[in-house]
Amino acid sequence: MSGDRSPAHAWISTRLVLETLLIYLGLCAASAAAFQLDGWPRLLAAPPLLLALGLWLDRLFNVGHEAVHGKLFPDQPRLNDLLGALMFAPLLAPFAVVRKIHGFHHGHNRRAPGVATLDVVLLPPGPPWRRRLARVSGFTLWLLAVFAGGFFIHSLVSVVLFLLLPTAVARRVSPAFHGWRPRHRLRAWLELLAGAALHLLVWRLGGRELWLATLGLPLLAFAWLWSLMLYIYHYDTTLGGEVRHNVRSLRPRSRLLSWVMLNFSEHATHHADPTLPWYLLPTLRVTPAHPENQRVDTLAAAILQQLRGPSFVERPPPESAP
Template sequence: MRFTLNLGLLLISLIVSAACLWIASHSSWYWAVAAIWFFALINNMPFAMMHEAVHGVAAKSERGNRIIGTIASWAFPTSFLLQQKAHLDHHRRNRTDEELYDYYLPQQSKWLRNAWLYMGNLLGFYWFFVVLGNAIYLLACGFYRSNLFVNRIAPVLGFGPQVAELVKLPAFRVWYEIAMSFSYQALLFWLLDLNWIGYLACQIAFALHWSALQYVDHAWSSRDVKNGAWNLKVLPVSRWLALNYHYHLAHHQKPEVPWYQLPSLVDRQAQQPSFWRVYFSLWKGIRPAPPMGAPADLAFLFPENEEAK
C-alpha cells in the first residue's frame, strides 16, 4: 500500500512538472509565469519522495525504496546513491561545526560564510552547485574524485566534508545514476520540444525555492544534532506538495516515520516560526556561532517577544 501510494504520487508529480515545463515553453507569458511558479512547488514532491526513499520509508522493501528513490532522483537531477549518502551524513552532522551556515566560527572568514549563505541558500546557487557537481562527475569523474577537487575546490564552495565522503561511493554506480538523471532531463527537453528560456526559468525558480528551504528549516535552531530544526508554518498546499517536509524537527527526531505520519508528531505548543519569518531573517547575514548545545535563538527570530517583556 505504501509503495503504491508513493509511486502514484511520484508519477503524478513528474507528469505535472513536465506539464509546467511545456506551458513555460509554449504558452503566453501569463500562463508561463504561473507554470514557472507552480513548478517551483511541485518539483519538491519528487525530491521529498527521494528523501523518503533515502530513509527507507517510501516502501516497505529495499527494492521498492530503490525504485522510488531512483525515479525521483531524475527530477533533480542527481544520483539516488549520492543523495542517500549526503543526506544521511547531514543527519549525523546537523548543527555541528561541519554543517553550520547561519553562523560562523572564530577561525572562519565571515565574508566567505556570508557568500555561502547569500549565494547558496538565498540566491539558489546551492541547487546549481549540486547539479554542476553531478555534471562534473558525469563528464570528468576522475577530476571529481581527485585530491584537487576534494581538498581544494569543494571546501571553497562549502561542500568539503560532504564531497570527501561522496567520493568513497562506488564510482560506476554513481556515474550511471547521474547519467540516467541527465538523460531523463534531455528526453523531456526533446519530447516536449522545450525552449531554453522556459526550461531554465522553471529550474531557476525551483533552485531558489529548494535552496532556501534546505536551510530555512534549520536556521537559528538549537545546536543539537537531533533537535536542531524547525516545524515550520506554511500554507497547507505548500506543505502537502512537499510531503510535510516543513515538519523538519519531527523528521529529525524520528527519521524512521513516513511523511504522512509526521503531523501527529508535531508539538503544537512549541514555537513554530513561519517559513517567511526565518527566510527574511537570513538576509540579515550570519552571526557568531554559539557553542554546541546552545538553545534556539528565539530572541533573534522573535525580537517582538523580547520587546514586549
C-alpha cells in the same frame, strides 16, 4: 522502521508515487501548452506554471527524501531506491550521493561550529583585515546561496566534483564520504547520467522550447525555492552533541502547502525519528527539546530571518602536537 509496514503503507506509498508523477506530467503538459501561445497570453500563463512546476519538483525531492531514508517501500529496498532515483532524475541529483550526504546531516547536524553547519563562518586567524574580509565575503555568499539559488548550484557542482575526484581524495575533502566505495561512485554516475539523458531526450524529441517549458526553467525555479528553504529548519538553532535536537518545526498556514511538502515542516519530529513516514509526522509530533529554537513558526518568517546572515565564529587554534 517505526512507521507502519502494513499493506496500507504500501498502498499509501504507491498512491503517493503515482499522484506525484501524474501531477508532474500534467503540469509539464500545461507548461508546454503555455509556451505555444504568443504575446500576452504566454506572458500571463507561463510564469505561474513554471513556478508551480518548480514547487512540484520540490515535491519530487521530498518523495525522493522518503526513499533516501528507506521509508517509501521499506520491505522492497531495490524498488525503494529505484523510485528515489527516478524522483531525483529531473533534478540531476544522484540518489547515492544524496543518501550519503543526508545521512551525514542526520548524524552530525550542528554538532559544533563548522560541523554540518551551513550558517556558520569560521573566521581565519591573522590580521583584522582578514577577518573583516571573511565577514563581508561570508555574508555576501550566504545571501547568494539562500536567495539566488546558490545552495542548489553549490550542491550540483559538489556532486560533479565528488564524482570526478578519486575516492580517497573525496573522503579527505568531506567526512560525509567516509565509507564511500567504488560501487557507490559507479551507481552515482549511472544515476547522474540517467538524469542528464532525460534532459537530453526531452530536448531531442521536443526541441529547446519543450525542454525550457518542462525541465530547464522549472529547474531554475526549483533551485531558487529549494535554496530558500534548505536551511530554514536549522538556521540559528542550537549547537551541540545532541544533534537530533538542533532543529525547529514550522507551521505552514496552508494545508495545501503541507500536502505538497509532505509535512516536511514537521522537521523536529523527523529528526527525532527519521524512520517515521511523512503521513505520521503531524500525529506523532514531538515537543522541541530546545524551545529557543522555535523563534519563528511560519515558512515566511523562517525564510526572511535568513536575511540576518550567517554567524561568525573565531576558528579554534590547532591542537599542538604532544
